[in-house]
Amino acid sequence: MSTKNKNTKISKILDQIDIDQLKVLIDEVGVVVLQIKNYGTLNIGNPEFDESSQEDSESSYTTSESDSSYSSEESSYSSESDDEELPVQQEQEKINPPNSVNNDKIIQSQNKGSDTKNITKEEINKNEKEKTKKFEEEQLKKAQEVIQKKVNACSVPKKVLRVEEIDEDDDVFTKNESETLKAAEYVAQTKQLQNGTNNPVIDKELAMGYLYVNNNRVKEAVDYFTVFLKKYPNVVGAFLGRGTALAMLSNFEKAIQDFTSAIKCDPKCGDAYKRRGQTLVACGKLYEGLEDFNKAIELSNGKDGDCYAQRGSVYQMLKNYEKGRADFREAVRKNSMDFNSWNHLGLNNNALGLVAEAADAYARALQIKDDFIECYVNLAQLHKDAGNFQRSKDVFNKLFRMQPNHSNGHYICGVLYQQSGYHLAAIKEFTLAIDNRTEPISGIEKDPERMCEAWRYRGVTRSASGQFRLAVEDFERAMELKSDDTAWYMKEIALYTHHHLNKSFEEWDLESFYPFFKEGFCKHLIPAALHRYEEQPPFEESISDVDEKSLPSQNVINRIIIPAMNIGKYMQYDSQGFVHNKAQYLMAGMAAIEMAKKIRDVLPEWVFGGLTEEQAKPYIGKLHWRDVMKIAVKWRQISEPNDPVYWIDLLTHEQFEEGFGSHTPMFIGQTRVVRYYCQYQRAFEIVKKLLPEQLKIKEDWAEKVKAAKNIQDILDVMKSDFHVTTPCKSLYFDDPDKPGTKRTYEGTRLVVEIKQPGYEFAIKTPCTMPRWKLYDEELTECWKNIVRLVLTRKGKKGEDEALLRAMFDFTFYWYNFMPLSRGTAATGFVFMLAMLASLNYQINKHIPKGMQTDWEAILCDEPKKFEDVMMGWMKDSITQFDVESVPDFKRVLPNVRSIIECFNYCPQVKCE
Known part of the structure; x- marks a missing residue:
């Protein structure tokens, strides 16, 4: 492109400049740069400018060619459009005129009428160059004079507009000047953050420090701001910048000192309070941090959403999820x-037990950022905790497509499979979690507690699937991280089961363990505290572990496993x-059969x-209820080695x-426990009564x-922990102190304990000897009544209902009794399945949505009420089942x- 053509274009560009907008730009930012490829360089507003002045970093503010430029249509720097940079080409299209002048035509018009016969080509070119240079100088001078007159009225020293030529390949700026220019733009972009001085010279120097911080050159930033503060000792922005850099270097105490100095310089600087609050929180001083965030919110008049997010994070750490939730709602x-705040809103909702609200918040975060890895992890865990296996699995699948080696994700996925009875699948997930434990972001190795859990969980699933040697290795790795971990108890049970692999199920008896061992396992006591316990002998080479590829015979699958699971599946609660x-379906069905x-x-x-009452009497005491129930307990024990299931009296x-x-x-605290919060209102009404x-x-x-509306209202009255005991009225025994009145047992305790923030509302059932x-x-x-009714039945109308009610009575007292360290609810339901199976029946209808049969019994004061609840859905769900069609376990499962x-x-096995 010839110089003439270039000058013509520059003239047209200058003709299009809106001087009023230009005034606003120069006054607002202190610098405007128009970058025009191959057009030459104009300095507008400073007639003394020449090429050497580019090296004078203190004479003007500019932006680098890689950053956003202003077109003539822009009037001010808008922080709302920081992320909407237009490519250089698009910016140029706003400035460039639609048509360009042809160079050849300009040359032709300049030489028209000349006698060129005796002039050489070289002379023509020389003359043209001289004319072009002279023309360029004249045009440049005129353009500068015209615009200088227009802007003189508002021009501020050191504030300039430059029109720069940018070659196709060459960078017009030197490295140092480029950094200075970026720093100048950084001032404009973060003007409010830095609390600039409005002095262009000082702000430009200040910006250089912030540029170091922004580029993670934090040590250089500290040195730079230290020198700066010696020169300008009362600049708030410098204290903020150095404090930020120090905090990034984990030098929290000195960072706090700098933020405090900033506050002393400007007590109304909300940003200083916010940054000091962040640093205090990083030091573990949560309550002091809260005070600073409160002040920052006050100074910002509640307009700074980030302050709410920061304060919400602190409330979340303090487990004050209600306040955390309120702050994150305000932030979004x-x-x-703000996808991070949506994610944290989901975490707080989840902690409060608000599953649907948590899912909505996570969904909003993922709509904004569809590759938000940690949000996928949180959403998958939410569905896991809510009992939504397939939804959780689907989220994990998407997560692992994006990040196959996400260690923490595989750990949580392993727990999902383990809790769902997919032990072999769980092993694979825990293995991936462990193998990738050193991943920089998702690795679980940096969390010793979780790392210990991963080893233990893999040991549990390996033990459950019969891989005892590998299981013991995992348990030992867990104990290396935590010597008092319950993995020690699990290791002992794994060794015990290994020694019984080739023995009958009757010989496998966890109740044979030393009582102190069982108590220690239930209470998670330190193993070293056990006395007189002899550890299990080591592995026997002659006993091989269970091969995960070994399958039961087709006969066992068709005649035992499938029928058993079709019985056991009806124990499933349709409750959050x-x-x-x-695995629990199989346990329930096998136990019932x-x-x-x-x-x-x-x-x-x-x-x-068909027996008479008299004929039945010799048989009524022949079988004790505990002889029946210990079968259910035993199946519950072997189905999940992670659970310490024991008879309390043993x-x-x-x-x-x-x-x-x-x-x-x-x-708990402020958390609605996902499984059991549905019982809160009913239990609360009992407490009030x-x-x-x-x-x-x-x-x-x-x-x-x-008049109380919730437990907190009652605590406000009582001012201390308390409990009430639900009554459980006897069906067969009178109260010796009140003739004609039935005996009343202690049912369960509804316990309220202050747990800051909030309280705990729970049931506790102490089993004392009396x-x-x-x-x-x-x-x-x-039990005697059930036996009597069964043995004397004649096939008359009403006999079936009487039998069902007797079965419900036993279950009612079993649930209120709570005789097991855990597993009472499952084994209680198994008892009902067993009674039906013994009479060639089974249920074919699931428990109604929201019903939890053990809680129905616990919160009833007499068996008749529980009978009515159970009859309401079970009596019409009974169908035929031939229990004799199932082979004898001892014969086919030796x-x-x-x-x-x-x-x-x-x-x-598919179970719908």
């Missing part, structure tokens, strides 16, 4: 595109938090009945006297309790190995 209200576990066969073997008359004598019991919370009766409180307190004796007597009578093979196979 102010900035709906309860995942479908096929074996219990039914046991009853029929001991009592042959059970099958047909723990230590001291523990039995103290009253070992179950503990199931509905509400029983508290004035059992605690004998003042009348005015009683009135306040009566209580055990009373429930044993009641259950014995319930040893523990064959039973473990059944559990390994059961995930392949």
Whole structure:
């Protein structure tokens, strides 16, 4: 392109400049740069400018060619459009005129009429160059004079507009000047953040420090700001910049000092409070950080959404999820595109037990940022905890397509499979989590507790699938990280089961373990505290582990596993938090079938009945209820080695006297426990009723309790922990102190304990020796009544209902009794399945949505109410089942190995 053509274009460009907008730009930013490829360089506003002045970094502010430029249509720098940079070509299209002048035509017009016959080509070119240069100088001078006159009225020293030529390949700026120019633009972009001085010279120097911070050159930033502060000791922005750099270097104490200095310089600097708050939180001083965030929000008049997000994070750390949730809701209200705040809103909702609200928040975050890895992890875990296996699995699949080696993701996915009974699949996930534990972001190695859990969980799933040697290795790795981990107990059980692999299931007996061992496992006591316990012997070379590829015979699959699972699947609660576990289906079905066969073997008359009352008497005491229930307990034990399931009266004598019991919370701190919060309102109403009766409180307190809307309202009255005990009325025994009145047992305790922030609302059922004796007597009578009704049935109308009600009575007292360290709910339902199977029946209808049969019993004060609830759905769901069609377990499942093979196979069975 010729110089003439270039000058013509520059003239047209200058003609298009809106001087009024130019004034605003220069006044607002202090610098405007128009970058025009191959057009030459004009300095507008400073007639003394020449090429050498480019090296004067203190004479003007400019932006680098790689950053956003202003077109003549822009009037001011808008922070809202920082992320909407236009490519250089698009910026040029705004400036360039639509048509260009042809160079040849310009030359022709300049030489028209000249006699060129005796002039050489070289002379023509020389003359043209001289004319072109002269023309360029004249045009440049005129353009400068015209625009200088127009801008003189508003021109500010050191504030300039430059029109720069940019070659196709060459960078017009030197490295140092480029950094200075970037720094100048950084000032404009972060003007409010830095609390600039409005002095262009000082702000430009200040910007250089911020550029170091922005580019993670933090050590250089500290040195730079230190020198700067010696020169300008009271510049707030410098203290903020150096404090930020120091915090990035984890030098928190000095960073706090700098932010404090910034506050002293400007007590109304909200940004200083916010940054000091962040640093205080990083030091673990959460409450001091909260105070600073409160002040920052006050100074920003509540307009800074990031302040709410920062404060919300602190509340989240303090487990004050209600306040955290409120702050993150405010943060996303102010900035709906803040995906991090949406993610944290989801975390707080999840912690509060608000599953649907948490899922919505995570979805919003992923709509904004569809590759937000950690949000996918949180969403998958949410679905896992809510019992939505398939949804959780689908999210994990998407996560692993994006990041196949996400260690923490594989760990949580492993827990999902383990809780669902897919032990072999869980092993693979835990292995991936462990193999990738050193991943920089997702690696679990940096979290010793989670790393310990990963080793232990893999050991549990390997143990459950019969891979005992590898399981023990994993348990030992867990103990290396945490010497008192429960992995020690699991290792002992794995070794015990290994030694019994080729023995009958009858010989496998966890209750044979030393009582202190069982108590320690239940309470997670330090193994070193056990006395007189002899550790299991090492592995025997002659006993091989279970091969995961070994399958049960087709006969076992068709005649035992499938029928058993079709019975057991109806134990599933259709309630939030309860995942479908096929191993537990198999456990329930196998236990029910074996219990039914046991009853029929001991009592042959059970099958047909028809006896008189007198004839039935010799058989009624022949089989004790515990002989039946211990079968269910045993199947529950082998189905999940992670769970310490034991009879409480077989723990230590001291523990039995103290009253070992179950503990199931509905509400913790501020968290609605996913599984059991649905029972909160009903239990709360019972507390309101029983508290004035059992605690004998003042009348005015009683009135306040009566008017309470939740447990917190009652705590505000009581000011301390308290509990009430639900009554459980006897069906067969009178109260010796009140003739004609039925005996009342202690049901369960509804316990309220202050847990800051908030409280815990739970059920606790201590099994003391006197209580055990009373429930044993009641259950014995319930069982005798069932036996009597079965043996004397004549096929008359109403007999089936009477039998069902008797079955419900036993289950009612079993649930209230809570005789196991855990597993009472599952084994109680198994009892009902077994009773039906023993009579050649089974249910073919799932438990109604939201119903949890154990809670129905616990929150009823007498069996008749529980009977009515259960009859309401079960009586119409009973169908035929031939229990004799199932082969004898002892014959087709001769040893523990064959039973473990059944559990390994059961995930392949479809159960709808």
